[in-house]
Amino acid sequence: MKSFLLSVACLITLSTVAQSNTEKKKQINTSSSKQKLVVYQVFTRLFGNTNTTNAPWGTIEQNGVGKFNDFTDKALQEIKDLGVSHVWYTGVPHHAVIRNYTQFGIANDDPKVVKGRAGSPYAVKDYYNVNPDLAVNPANRLQEFEALIARTHKAGLKLIIDIVPNHVARKYEGKNNPIGVSDFGADDDVTVEYHKDNNFYYIPNTSFQIPDGITPLNGENNPLIDGKFDEFPAKWTGNGSRLAKPDKNDWYETVKVNYGIRPDGTKDFPTLPAGFETKSCEDHFAFWKDKEVPNSWKKFRAIAEYWLAKGVDGFRYDMAEMVPYEFWSYMNSAIKVQRPDAFLLAEVYNPNEYRNYIHFGKMDYLYDKVELYDKLKEIVKGKSQTDPITNIQKGLADIEHHMLHFLDNHDEQRLASPEFAGSAENGKPLMVVSATISTSPTMIYFGQEVGEAGNENGGFGSHSRTSIFDYVGVPNHQRWMNGGKFDGGQLSKSEKELRDFYKKVLNFSLKSSALIGQFQEIHSTNTTNKKGYLPEMYSFVRWSDTQKLIVIANFSTSKASQFELIIPKEIIQKWHLKDGKYTIVDQLYQSKSTLKVINGQGKAKIEMKPSESFIFELK
Template sequence: MSKQNIFLIMLLFSIVMGCKKEANHVVESTSNKKGLKSKKVVYQVFTRLFGNTNTTNKPWGTIEENGVGKFNDFTDKALHEIKDLGVTHIWYTGVPHHGVITDYTKYGISNDDPDVVKGRAGSPYAVKDYYNVNPDLAENPEHRLREFKALIKRSHNAGLKVIIDIVPNHVARNYQSLTNPKGVENFGATDDKTVVYHVNNNFYYNTNKAFKVPKWEHGYSPLGDETHPLEDGEFDEVPAKWTGNGSRLSQPQMNDWYETVKINYGVSPEGRKDFDTLPKGFENKDYKKHFKFWQDKTVPNSWTKFKDIALYWIDMGVDGFRYDMAEMVPVEFWSFMNSAIKMKNSNAFLLAEVYNPALYRDYIHIGKMDYLYDKVQLYDTIKSVMQGKGKTDHIPQILDDLKDIEHQMLHFLENHDEQRIASPGFAGSAKKGKPAMVVSATISTSPTMIYFGQEVGEDGSEDAGFGKPSRTSIFDYIGVPAHQRWMNNKQFDGGQLTDEEKALRDFYKRLLNFTINSSALAGKYQDIHLYNRKYTDGYNDKVLSFVRWSDDEQLIIVSNFDSEKSYEFELKIPEDIIKKWRLNETNYKVEDQLYNQFSTHLIIKDDHASINIKLKAMESFILKIQ
C-alpha cells in the first residue's frame, strides 16, 4: 500500500545534520567480518504485471480487458535474463492470496466484496488466505499452489533465491483461508467478540457496533465509474474491527486502509504489553539464544499464527520474506518469529519496512532483521539531489550516522510504493538515475534493490484506475509499456526496446554485475567528498566521491549528478588513504570498470595524491587501481 510523506521530519534531520560535518571515518563491512565475499542484488517484480502482454490499459479495466501476468510467464529464459542482469534474489510481490474482484467461485473460492477491495485487482497487502496464492496468477486456479511451487523450483534452477511478502500488521477485512493445513484455525475464529481486547484475540473490536464502508468523497469510489453487482456500499461485519492503519472508527475514512483489519499482538488499547520482554543485553545475542528464550514462554495467539505461516513457506522452499510495515508490530514478536525462521534456514533473507531511524537498531538487533529499507535518509536525500534540489554534501553524514548498521540498510531508487525515476513527479528522465544508481549500489556493503522496469526506464504514466500515475499501479490490471518492449511477446530479449532503453539496461547490467563480483564493495568505505569540497577547485555539491577497498582491490568512485554540466578537476585522495593502501610515490594507472573506456593516472608525489577527472553530465566512474 502507498505510504506517502512518511517521517519527513527525519529527512529534514538528516539534511540539517549533513551540512557541516566533514566525515573521514572508515566503515568496515559487517559482511567482511563474517567472510561475505559479495553484495546481494534484489529484483523486485510485481508478479501480476510481469508477463502481461496486453496493451489496452483501460482505466479500471477488468482482467479480461487489460490482461494479467501468470506464474508460468517466468520462463527459464525470463529467469535467466533476470539472473544475467546481476541479480541474486527475486522478490515476487503479490503472491499470497489477497482480495480480488474476479469471480473464482467455480474453484471453491469465495467472492470478494468490491466495497472492501482496492481497485479491480486488489491490494497485495490485504491478504485473504496465507496458505495459498493469488488465483489471478495461475493458468489453472485450481492448481495455483502447484504452479507457484514450480516457479520456486525454476527460480532456484536459475540461481535465484526467492522472497515473498508477509504482512503481519494486518489482513484482509474478509480474511477466509480455505486451504489451512490440518489443525490451523483462521484469524479471529475463536476471538471473544464481546470485548474490545483480549490478549489472545487476533483482532480489536468495537463491541455492539457494525462496520460501515467509507464515505466516498469528490465522486471517488473503489471502482471509479465502473460498476459491479456486489458493489452496494455495504459490508457485513458485526462487531466492527479496527482498521489496519490503526483507525478505531467503525466507519473508517476513505484514505484509511479500510480493506484491512489490524492484528492484535497482545498490546492493549492503552499500550500495555501482555507478553514477556527480552532481558537487557539480548540485543547482543544471536538468533539461537533468542529462539531458546521463547521456548518456555506463553505468547499471544497471533504470534503463533504468523510464525506457522512463515515456516509453512520456508518448508515450501521460499528463501526469505519482505515484511510490510514491520515497525507497527512489537519488536519482541520479530525476535520470536525471525529466530524460529533462522533455526529452519539460517540463510533466510529477512527484509523489513521500517521508516523510523530511532527504531532501526532495535529491529535489527532485537528483532533479528537482516535488512531494513534505507528510505528516510539515503533514498530521500538522493532523490532530492536527482531533482536538483538537494546537495551531495548531505550524503556522507548519512553513512556516518549508519556506520554500525550500514550492511543492514538496503538501498533502492524504486519500489512499488515510490514514484518511477522517469516520471515527471520524480526526475522526469531515467538517465538521471544513473549517477544515483552508481552511488546507491556501491557506497556500502548493503544489498541493492531494483524494481522491474526500472532498468529500461519505465515512467509509470499509465492511468490504471485506483493506482495513481507516476507509480506503476499495484491495485489494477495494467500493462507496463517499457517492460513489455523488453519482454517482446515473451521472448524476453529486449527486441522492441528503443536504443536509449537498450543502453540503459546495459548500464544496469554492467553496474549490478560489477557489484556482486567486487571484493572491495564487500570491504571498507571512506568518504573523500567533503575533503575535496574543502581543498579542490571546480569540485562542487553536484558531485560525490568516495573510496572502497579490500585486500586485493582499491576503488575510487566519483559521480556527477548534474544533468546539464560537465566538470573537470583534480580529485584529491587524502594522505591517510594512500598509507592504508600502501601506495608509493609514483604513478598508478586507474581504469573505469563500468565501460572500460576511460583510464588515467593516480599521481602520488610528496604525500599528495590526485587524479585528473573529466566528468560529463550524469556520468560516473568506478576507477580501479591497476
C-alpha cells in the same frame, strides 16, 4: 562494520549448531554475507503481461494479466544475468480480488473493501494459497507457484515473498489451512475490545460502516455494491483506526492484527532481558521456547514455516514497525534456526527504531528510505547538495550493512518519472552511489533497468507509480519482454544502453571485494579544492586487501566539468602506495586515467559529463 560482523555471527551460530569446528570454519568462509546481494523486485501480476491496452479500470480481458508461467527459464536466466541474487515476487499470497472465482471454491470479495479492480497485494485473504489471477489454471495455482519456485532455484536465484503481519483483508477466509490451524479471528471473544489471544481488536456491539467518499469500481454496476458490508462487531482498521466507520484515507480494506499490545499501548507478553540485543539468534529462539505468547504470534510463525517448507528463501515484511520487535525476535529466530541463510527484509521507516528491529528483532535488512533514498531524491531534484550524504553514512555506520538501498519500488515514484529524476539518464549517478557506497544489498524494481517512468493510468493507482491495484501493462518492460522472448528486441537504442549500464553496475557489485570492505569519503577534501569539482558531485573510496576503488558521481543534469580529483594522504597511506604513476580504469565503460602520487598525495585529472559516474579501479 561492527554490525556486519554481528550479522554474520548470528547467521553462522545458528547454521552450525550440530557442526564440528572444521565445519564452522567452512561456513564462515562460504557465508553469503561475504558478498553484496542484489534483489530484483517484480510485481508478479504485471511482469508477464504483454497486453498494451491500458484502459483505465480495465478488466483482465481488456488489459491482460501476467502469470507464474510467464517466468520462463529464459526470463529467469536474463534476470540472473542482469546481476541478481534474489527475486522478490510481490503480491503472491492470495489477496482480495474482484474477479469471480467461485467455481474454484473461492468466495467473492466485496468491491467496497477492495482497492482498484485487481486488489491490493497487502490485503491478504488466505495465507496458505496464492493469488488465483496468477495461475493459468486457478485450481492448480499453488502447484504453478511451486513450479516457479523450482525454476527460480534452477536459474541459480533465491526468492522471497511478502508477509504482511500488521493486517489482513477485511474478509479473511482461509480455505487452505493446514490441519490444526484455525482461521484468523475464528476463536476470538468478540464481546471485548481486547484479549491477548484475540487476533483482532473489536468495537463491541457496533457494525462496520463503509467510509464516505468511496466509489467502488469507478461506479460500474456490481451485485455486491449495495452500500453495506456485513461485519459485526466492527474491527479496528489496518492502520490503527478505532472507528467503526473509518475515513476513506484509512486502510479501510484491512483489519489490524493484535499482537498482545493493549489498547493503552502496554505490552501483554514477555519482554526481552537487557543485553539481548547482542545475543545470537539461537539464544533468542531458546528464550521463547517456554514462554506463553499471543495467538497471533503463533499463527504468523506457522505461515512463515509453511512457505519455507515450500522452498521460499525469505520474506519481505510489510510495515514491520507496526508490530512489536519482540514478536520479530520470536519469529525470526525460529526462521534462522531452520534456515540460517533466509533473507529477512523489513519495511521500517523510523530511524529511532532501526537498531531495535535489527538487534532485538533479528532482521537482516531494513529499507534505507528516509535517509539515503530521500536525500538522493532531493539532490537530483535540485533541492539539496551532496554534502549530507557523508553524515548519513556516519550516522548509519554501525548498521550500514543492514540498510538495503533502492531507488524504485512498488510504493515509490518511478526513478525515471518527471516527479523523481526526470529521466532514466538522470538516475544513473544515483544508482552508482546507491549500489557502491556500502556493504548493504541493492534492490531494483522491474522496469527500472529499461527506464520505466510509470506514466500509465490504471484507474485506481496514481500517476508516476506503476499501479499495484489495477490490471496494467508496463510499456518499457514489455518492450524488453518482446512478446515472451525476453531478449530486449523492442527496446530503443537508449533503453538497451540503459539496461547494459544496470547490468554492469549490478554484476560488478556482486563480484567486488572492495564493496564489502572499507569506506571513506573524499568529497570533503575535494569540495575545498574548488577547481572544477562541482557542488553536485560526490566522491568516496572503497577498498579491500585485493581491490581499490574510487567512485565519483556527478548529479548535475546539465553541468560538465574538468577537474583534478584529490586522494588524501590518509588514503594513500592506507593503500600503501608509493610516489609514482598508477593507472585507474573505470569498471563501467573501461575509460582510463592516471593517478599521480606526489609527496604522499594522489591526484587524477577527471572529465565528467552531466549525470556521469565512474567506478575507477586501481590497477
